Amino acid sequence: MTGAFENSMQIEHDNAHDQAHDRRALLKNALVLAATLGVPGTVSAATRRLTQQDLRPVSEPSLPAPRPMVAARPITSSRVVRPDLMRQAMAALNTHGRRVAHRDRIAIADMSAPSSQARFHLIDLVSGKSKSFLVAHGSGSDPAHTGFLKRFSNEPNSNASSEGSFVTDDYYVGKHGRSQRLIGLDPTNDNALSRAIVVHSAWYANRDMLRTHGMLGRSQGCFAVGEGDLSDVFAQLGTGRMIFSAKV
Numbered sequence: 001m002t003g004a005f006e007n008s009m010q011i012e013h014d015n016a017h018d019q020a021h022d023r024r025a026l027l028k029n030a031l032v033l034a035a036t037l038g039v040p041g042t043v044s045a046a047t048r049r050l051t052q053q054d055l056r057p058v059s060e061p062s063l064p065a066p067r068p069m070v071a072a073r074p075i076t077s078s079r080v081v082r083p084d085l086m087r088q089a090m091a092a093l094n095t096h097g098r099r100v101a102h103r104d105r106i107a108i109a110d111m112s113a114p115s116s117q118a119r120f121h122l123i124d125l126v127s128g129k130s131k132s133f134l135v136a137h138g139s140g141s142d143p144a145h146t147g148f149l150k151r152f153s154n155e156p157n158s159n160a161s162s163e164g165s166f167v168t169d170d171y172y173v174g175k176h177g178r179s180q181r182l183i184g185l186d187p188t189n190d191n192a193l194s195r196a197i198v199v200h201s202a203w204y205a206n207r208d209m210l211r212t213h214g215m216l217g218r219s220q221g222c223f224a225v226g227e228g229d230l231s232d233v234f235a236q237l238g239t240g241r242m243i244f245s246a247k248v
Helices: 002-037 083-095 208-213 230-237
Strands: 105-110 120-124 130-133 164-174 177-184 198-201 223-225 242-246
Touching: 083 105, 083 164, 083 242, 105 230, 120 230, 130 230, 164 198, 177 230, 198 230
Parallel strands: 105 242, 198 223
Antiparallel strands: 105 120, 120 130, 164 177, 164 242, 177 198
């Protein structure tokens, strides 16, 4: 009996000790939490004296390391399309946004460059990739056939290239074979449809013209590309996309 009584007293003593330990731990945790949250009636971190322990940096090994910042890739290299021309083209795309069904790709004809350079730039605005092609300008824009566009015109029978924003329309087969109609969106090119200003291929826009003449031949105002390039141009342009043509 004495042994059983002593064992019972030891168990009660151990339980009391454990409960006291639990109460002290709970009280300590409550004080820490209250100080952290600034609960009234507790000692806040702002009023007690800071120690060297407080000034040590807190490590958080469980947090993932910050990912390095990656610079956003530009829409296109300035060596492909000049920045001022790119800004004008994007402003035009915003201006005519309601009339341009697809804004994922755009074509920019840089008519400041000579016809000997690949100046018809097809740009994917999503990926930033671009591809450039040779393109001829109209004979009325370069009467002396210098290879440089001298002037634009929107007048019928001028045989000149027009400046401004165009939206690509349907495909058809005409006197130049496979072609694509264009609708002019600006006062400087709103006669494009009636003037039959289109995208088509032509022998005089082939690359071998550069070897024999140093420049391309001239169109009647159309965007004439090389015969081997037409399928690629059509595939990337499609219908309902913008062509921006300018001389800056």
